[in-house]
Amino acid sequence: MKVGYLGPKATFTELAVKKVFEGFEYVPFQTIPGCMDAVSNHVVELAVVPLENTLEGSVNITLDYLTHVADIPIIGEITIPITMHLMVHPKNAERWQDAEKIFSHSHAIAQCHKFLHKHFKGVPYESVSSTAASAKMIMESPELNIAAIANELAAKEYGATIVQRGIHDFDHNHTRFIVLAKKDIDFQVLSGSSHYRTTLMVTLPSDQAGALHQVLSAFAWRKINLSKIESRPMKTGIGNYFFIIDLEMKLDDVLIPGAIAEMEALGCSVKLLGSYPAMMVDLD
Numbered sequence: 001m002k003v004g005y006l007g008p009k010a011t012f013t014e015l016a017v018k019k020v021f022e023g024f025e026y027v028p029f030q031t032i033p034g035c036m037d038a039v040s041n042h043v044v045e046l047a048v049v050p051l052e053n054t055l056e057g058s059v060n061i062t063l064d065y066l067t068h069v070a071d072i073p074i075i076g077e078i079t080i081p082i083t084m085h086l087m088v089h090p091k092n093a094e095r096w097q098d099a100e101k102i103f104s105h106s107h108a109i110a111q112c113h114k115f116l117h118k119h120f121k122g123v124p125y126e127s128v129s130s131t132a133a134s135a136k137m138i139m140e141s142p143e144l145n146i147a148a149i150a151n152e153l154a155a156k157e158y159g160a161t162i163v164q165r166g167i168h169d170f171d172h173n174h175t176r177f178i179v180l181a182k183k184d185i186d187f188q189v190l191s192g193s194s195h196y197r198t199t200l201m202v203t204l205p206s207d208q209a210g211a212l213h214q215v216l217s218a219f220a221w222r223k224i225n226l227s228k229i230e231s232r233p234m235k236t237g238i239g240n241y242f243f244i245i246d247l248e249m250k251l252d253d254v255l256i257p258g259a260i261a262e263m264e265a266l267g268c269s270v271k272l273l274g275s276y277p278a279m280m281v282d283l284d
């Protein structure tokens, strides 16, 4: 069975994938939409993509492509700790403090803003397709004094020298990845998880005062715990938004269907994006 992920080798996504999918064939893609298209087009059976980070919040491209383009259920969730390191080509190890540009994934740069502001004030940074891509890139141009932000595995994989460890701005940095598949695939590590989440996409009726309050009530009086609610643009006009709502429970026969029916009766449209086991894994 093939699992697609945001590549190249040694991204954080690959770390998450390898922790859970043993014995699978790993297929890297350059972009998050590329991973999802690969599932839609049956190039891979599963894809793992980043969804949310403790410091930087949602990965918007994942949410948007999932809701506007790819119609693939979420079948699992993997959360891993994230440690960012600054790395350079070994030839530049003595002069890293004078690096002229810093490269990484935009989410990784955002997780290290305090560090960059303190140590590289005024130095430009540029986002590339992934953290591992930035490590690979700096190794291809040893003559340039440039740096990358990536993980330990990427430093090893591409031969870069880590010059500053743990440069993310706050402790307890984690990223939540989702597993997408057209059909439910029972993979052992996750199915052993006791923690489930259900994700809904809710569009409110237009111009109805108190609609969001009523939606939240549908969960509140059923004592359904929400772990996240986020609005994203519908892309149809200024002020038009839908909501992504994470529920802290598995899809059941009574409570969630009841809440959905109540929201629909209010004029909302509701789509189930998935009900799935969620797992926090350590990297050691």
Ligand SMILES: O=C(O)C(=O)C[C@]1(C(=O)O)C=C[C@@H](O)C=C1
Binding pocket: 006, 010, 011, 012, 013, 014, 050, 053, 059, 082, 105, 107, 108, 129, 130, 131, 132, 175
């Ligand atoms: O670039 C990577 O290594 C990724 O796997 C992507 C990604 C993300 O999109 O959030 C994953 C984890 C980290 O938060 C930083 C980057």
